[in-house]
Amino acid sequence: MNETTRYKEMEIIEDDAFSYDGYQVVRGEFFAHVFEPSFTFNNYRVSVNTACIKKLPEFNYVQILVNPENKKLAVRPCKEDEKDSFRWCSATSKRSPKQIICRMFFAKVISLMGWNPNYRYKLLGKLIHSGDELLFVFDLNTPEIYQKTLKEDKNTKTSRTPHFPEEWKNQFGLPVEEHKSTIQIGLFDGYAVFGLHEDKKDTKEPLTETATNESEEPEYEQFTIDTITSISGN
Template sequence: RGQLFSRMLEPFMSIWYSSISFNAACYSALNECAAIQLLVNSHDRRVLVKPTPSSDRDSINWSKEPDKHKCRKIECSNLMHQIFDMWGLDKELHYRANGKLVTADRKIMLLFDFNRPEAWRGLKMVNGLE
């Protein structure tokens, strides 16, 4: 059955020139935490997402409706402009990378590698990218 091969259960992060979003699998993987912190590695093109208390100065509330496991699109133009410029990404496209669960100091985090992301123009995937 096709549903057995669905990628909906894999954590994905999508980036646009002005925003980011996460699928519901990310929210579930991080135990439905209310807030996250983003750590961007400019040289390795990776983003680490770690749960953090909502009171933390650098926290981002990522859940639209905590009871319904829906994450929202987060507007962050300044950050995304810097990332697109650093990584040499096309601002007309949006990119998606799947995440891997990683642990450090007994804390669960998600690591997204944008070295070989899927590139999209609207709802159509763009082929032939690195």
């Protein structure tokens, strides 16, 4: 059955007067997205979610790229021996995400974006193809913000309800035409590579981002900033 025949069998109202003027494309952040790629900043640590790991099962190492001007972050899969690469998942068959301590990188992004270092910020992203490469791209301008409060027992409680940027309160999303214009992303122009290197070996499995008791301090593999180089040579 071709498309024309299928449409003829459906009850469809012809409306040539319809226009996208005035419509807004509802932001994906307003919907559940358990199976979509995400990148989290929390308590001087960064991590991707399981969806990222599963979408690229053949890669164990990545580079992090940041575009300070456009406020975009990219995660680029790469080989172990490439400069500024680091392991983003456990070395087990399950390949669970790592939570990586990176105080300098965390502080630089917090400063760049004017974020509160005590909150948790979660970014939604997309796996895109550019040239002969696959990579995840995340928009730092559109985080889910999880506020933290101090409970009576002195433990920290993180809100399960995300807060969004103030300007989102009076809109569902971008107008249709503006939304179309943001789809095209300049991938590498102006990006900087933040290399992370391992300080110590630890055979224990770190907790993933599903950990809920933030009063405990689990064992994590320690990573720090190694180099900051510009792809464009600037």
